[in-house]
Amino acid sequence: MIGLGAAIGSLLRFELTLRIKKHFKENWPLATFLINLSGAFLLGLMFGSHLQVNYFLFWGTGVVGGFTTFSTLNSELIGLFNNKHLYVGINYMLFSYLGGFGLLITGYFLGKLI
Helix, strand or coil: CHHHHHHHHHHHHHHHHHHHHHHCCCCCCHHHHHHHHHHHHHHHHHHHCCCCHHHHHHHHHHHHHHHCCHHHHHHHHHHHHHCCCHHHHHHHHHHHHHHHHHHHHHHHHHHHHC
């Protein structure tokens, strides 16, 4: 169940990444940024709405877990720092981590309202 969800999530991430990179060519890793922030919000929403365990395992752990990508975020950060894009790297790191946490909390409280 989790593996099927993860396969779906990673395919969604792959497709979305291709589409975003096709239309937005810039130094900011926009695809990973949007994917991780939306995933943080969705996880908060699911957790706050108290999904049944099996639904959470499929949707939260599987789909959203496969959709988001902590490893790509960190390798993009290393790449930015190695290529002397310090300002962009610091902003990307701050907006990703703080924004992700903020959206997780927002999703959680919205989920409690459902």
